[in-house]
Amino acid sequence: MLLRREVPADEPAVESVVARAFATGDGAEPVEVGLLRALRAGPDWLPRLSWVAVDAQDRVVGHAVCSVAHVGSAPVVALGPVAVRPRLQGRGTGTALVHALLGAADVLGAPLVALLGEPAFYGRFGFVAGTSLGVLPPEPSWGPYFQVRTLTAYAPRVRGPFQYAPPFRDL
Ligand SMILES: CC(C)(COP(=O)(O)OP(=O)(O)OC[C@H]1O[C@@H](n2cnc3c(N)ncnc32)[C@H](O)[C@@H]1OP(=O)(O)O)[C@@H](O)C(=O)NCCC(=O)NCCS
Numbered sequence: 001m002l003l004r005r006e007v008p009a010d011e012p013a014v015e016s017v018v019a020r021a022f023a024t025g026d027g028a029e030p031v032e033v034g035l036l037r038a039l040r041a042g043p044d045w046l047p048r049l050s051w052v053a054v055d056a057q058d059r060v061v062g063h064a065v066c067s068v069a070h071v072g073s074a075p076v077v078a079l080g081p082v083a084v085r086p087r088l089q090g091r092g093t094g095t096a097l098v099h100a101l102l103g104a105a106d107v108l109g110a111p112l113v114a115l116l117g118e119p120a121f122y123g124r125f126g127f128v129a130g131t132s133l134g135v136l137p138p139e140p141s142w143g144p145y146f147q148v149r150t151l152t153a154y155a156p157r158v159r160g161p162f163q164y165a166p167p168f169r170d171l
Contacts, residue, residue, distance in 0.1 A: 001061065001093060003100045006050040011040075013060035014052060021083035032081045035167055036065070044068040044165035048108065049077065051100055053084070053093045061085045064097040066105060067168075069114060071135050072160030077110040078168070080117065098125050106151040111158045113149045122147050134159030138169075 006014060015033055022030035039045050044067045053062035062084040069078035079101060084093045102125060105113050114130060115122065116137075127147035130137060137146035138161065146162070163169070 001053050001055060001091075001096065003051055003053050003096055005048065006052050006063070006065075010052050010060055014063045017060055017063050017085050018081055018083045020086055021089075022081070023086075031171055032083070035171060036081060038167035038170070039065070039067050039165060042165065042167060044167075046077070049101055049104055051097060051104070053097055061088050062093040062097055064094075064101050066101055066113065067165045069165060070163045071112070071114075071158050074111065074158050076158065076162075077105045077108075077113045078164055079105075079113050079115040082117075094121075095124075098122070102126075102149060102151070106153075109153050110151055111154040112151055114162055115147055116142055116145055117147065119144050119147060122149075125149060130162060136161050138163060 015036065018036055019030060019033050022032040024030060046066050046068060049066035051064055052060045055061050064082040066077045066079050069076050082094055082097060102113060114135065127149045129144045130146045130148045133148055135148050
């Protein structure tokens with residue numbers, strides 16, 4: 001497996017991986033696919049933080065993306081969706097993608113990465129509950145599932161209400 005930035009030719013394969021990873025079994029298109037399209041079409045998509053995992057034949061087996069978000073008025077980065085082709089899950093691809101995007105976001109100078117996800121998965125990457133650092137989710141009910149990972153440029157003044165890019169808010 002190799003990781004690299006997404007290029008335009010990857011878009012259909014990325015969409016397919018996301019659709020399969022988030023499939024609910026009822027045949028309906030998962031909301032994450034529409035979210036991805038809306039993010040991609042808007043100003044908050046971060047092309048330098050859209051990465052694919054590919055196999056030896058350069059077929060996309062996983063994808064992760066970050067978009068612009070805010071804590072108060074401070075720009076930060078939101079991670080997700082993260083998706084791995086179902087039959088290839090559990091082999092380290094998702095872990096590699098998250099590490100890669102955290103490294104890339106750090107190089108780009110983002111103060112923190114935020115997400116809504118399973119603490120059991122994301123805790124291993126240094127994510128902690130946002131509330132423990134004063135970064136507050138838009139929905140208090142998100143509780144421990146709203147997590148942040150601080151990066152080198154982090155300063156404690158980056159605190160307050162968190163806001164995703166509009167496509168997340170429209171979900
Ligand atoms: C979550 C996901 C991206 C992880 O990718 P992956 O390649 O399977 O992950 P890895 O092989 O690197 O890591 C596997 C570990 O993640 C854990 N894990 C996977 N999904 C998890 C979940 N929903 N909750 C908690 N832990 C989870 C596994 O239990 C395993 O833990 P272990 O290392 O302690 O045994 C992938 O399972 C996926 O696409 N899931 C469906 C979509 C999704 O839920 N995405 C995340 C929300 S944006």
